[in-house]
Amino acid sequence: MKVIGINGSARRDGNTAILMEEVFKVLRSNSIETELVQLSGIDIKGCTDCGTCFKMKNSRCAIEDDCVNNIIERLKGADGIILGSPVYMANVTPSMKALMDRVGRVSKANDSLLKRKIGAAVVAVRRAGGMTTFNALMDFLLVMQMIVPGSSYWNIGVGRDPGDVRDDAEGMETMRVLGENMAWTLDVLRSYKDIPYTLESGSSV
Ligand SMILES: Cc1cc2nc3c(=O)[nH]c(=O)nc-3n(C[C@H](O)[C@H](O)[C@H](O)COP(=O)(O)O)c2cc1C
Numbered sequence: 001m002k003v004i005g006i007n008g009s010a011r012r013d014g015n016t017a018i019l020m021e022e023v024f025k026v027l028r029s030n031s032i033e034t035e036l037v038q039l040s041g042i043d044i045k046g047c048t049d050c051g052t053c054f055k056m057k058n059s060r061c062a063i064e065d066d067c068v069n070n071i072i073e074r075l076k077g078a079d080g081i082i083l084g085s086p087v088y089m090a091n092v093t094p095s096m097k098a099l100m101d102r103v104g105r106v107s108k109a110n111d112s113l114l115k116r117k118i119g120a121a122v123v124a125v126r127r128a129g130g131m132t133t134f135n136a137l138m139d140f141l142l143v144m145q146m147i148v149p150g151s152s153y154w155n156i157g158v159g160r161d162p163g164d165v166r167d168d169a170e171g172m173e174t175m176r177v178l179g180e181n182m183a184w185t186l187d188v189l190r191s192y193k194d195i196p197y198t199l200e201s202g203s204s205v
Pocket of ligand 1: 009010011013014015016017085086087088089090091124125126127128129158159160161162
């Protein structure tokens with residue numbers, strides 16, 4: 001089992017990365033592999049609405065000269081996905097938005113590539129906009145048909161300068177509980193993966 005985290009912050013190894021690592025620690029202690037992809041310093045172009053993904057249906061974005069297709073391949077191979085973003089002007093960062101737009105379109109064009117993966121959103125905030133940002137990430141996870149476990153509070157840590165979130169004891173605890181609930185859900189998935197489950201419609205998955 002593997003969980004990939006995407007950190008949309010412009011600041012590498014900042015508060016968002018620290019919060020995500022707190023979730024990762026619990027996952028690793030449950031024998032779940034983790035990988036953090038940091039978008040800092042990477043230019044991610046926005047969706048051009050060219051429609052090629054819907055025409056080609058090859059699980060790729062037509063924009064080939066950035067990292068998005070590589071990220072799509074890595075997300076396809078993961079059992080769980082954590083999207084992390086600091087709050088920028090009361091919303092997600094531009095890189096995270098561009099990534100969600102393009103991965104979202106490619107996923108929709110290809111029978112929902114991320115369907116039934118375990119998902120979570122993590123947010124770092126200085127003061128305001130935490131819930132809006134959290135909900136923006138959650139909207140993506142849910143419309144991708146992902147399964148989203150919760151935590152003891154919404155997955156938000158408070159801090160401004162890198163490392164500040166470590167002083168937010170409740171935020172850090174929320175990340176650890178999220179890790180436990182993700183690990184539990186992944187374990188259930190692992191146990192049931194090989195047992196064919198018949199939906200009411202009669203189709204097996
Ligand atoms: C461009 C920009 C916009 C920001 N907008 C907000 C905001 O709207 N609300 C807020 O509380 N913090 C805002 N912040 C502060 C960051 O959310 C905060 O410092 C966060 O901890 C950064 O996380 P990071 O270290 O992972 O980048 C902003 C920071 C930047 C660089």
